[in-house]
Amino acid sequence: MHPERHLKTFTGILQADAYGGYNPLFKVDRNPAPLAQALCWAHSRRKFFVMADIAANAKRGSKAAPISPMALEAVKRIDTLFDIEKEINGLTAEQRLERRRQDSQPLVEELHDWLQTERVKLSRSSPVAEAMDYMLKRWDGFTSFLDDGRICLTNNAAERVLRGFALGRKSWLFAGSDRGAERTVFMATLIVSAKLNNVDPQAWLTDALATLPTRR
Numbered sequence: 001m002h003p004e005r006h007l008k009t010f011t012g013i014l015q016a017d018a019y020g021g022y023n024p025l026f027k028v029d030r031n032p033a034p035l036a037q038a039l040c041w042a043h044s045r046r047k048f049f050v051m052a053d054i055a056a057n058a059k060r061g062s063k064a065a066p067i068s069p070m071a072l073e074a075v076k077r078i079d080t081l082f083d084i085e086k087e088i089n090g091l092t093a094e095q096r097l098e099r100r101r102q103d104s105q106p107l108v109e110e111l112h113d114w115l116q117t118e119r120v121k122l123s124r125s126s127p128v129a130e131a132m133d134y135m136l137k138r139w140d141g142f143t144s145f146l147d148d149g150r151i152c153l154t155n156n157a158a159e160r161v162l163r164g165f166a167l168g169r170k171s172w173l174f175a176g177s178d179r180g181a182e183r184t185v186f187m188a189t190l191i192v193s194a195k196l197n198n199v200d201p202q203a204w205l206t207d208a209l210a211t212l213p214t215r216r
Contacts (some may be wrong), residue, residue: 002022003022007035010035011032011035012035012149013037013038013040014036015034015151015152017040017043017155018141035145036144037140038144039138039141039142040153040155041078042154042155045075048072048128051131052075068127071128074115074131074132077114081104082153088100092149097147105146112136115135120146125197165188
């Protein structure tokens with residue numbers, strides 16, 4: 001409900017995780033138009049990584065679950081795509097798209113074939129099968145970056161911006177009401193906008209609040 005309301009008039013690309021609340025935004029009959037879905041490869045990688053993290057597993061000692069060879073292979077294949085993205089970071093959208101179609105697309109197709117082949121070997125309750133299904137059932141959303149150079153492989157940049165705000169929630173705990181939440185978002189928008197424009201939020205707010213009563 002909230003994503004629909006917040007993005008009611010928005011058209012374009014929505015890059016996020018696979019949260020079900022976004023699904024109405026991708027419907028073909030959406031007015032003014034369906035959004036283009038771009039899913040985050042970092043989210044999909046994370047599902048495999050927790051089953052392939054050798055360092056973390058070593059710390060768990062005797063209680064550690066065995067490292068999954070399939071999960072480890074999936075992480076390696078996905079990391080190859082991330083390596084390509086590091087190389088093309090900063091290029092124009094057209095240049096990024098060209099490199100992706102040349103270098104990334106064959107790897108993505110190989111990954112898809114591998115996922116399908118390995119998936120049939122696993123039971124429905126397998127954690128690795130769950131991670132594979134997460135990708136296979138949403139493959140169009142994961143591969144949209146191959147058709148548009150503007151799309152990033154992940155939405156990590158947006159999540160990094162939000163991380164400070166998310167950590168701050170522990171300080172104020174509750175907004176108190178819907179109106180309080182709206183005011184919180186309003187203030188957060190001002191602060192983040194200042195940061196994006198290389199303006200010290202505290203200095204700007206101090207000046208704005210001090211001079212506001214005299215402004216017309």
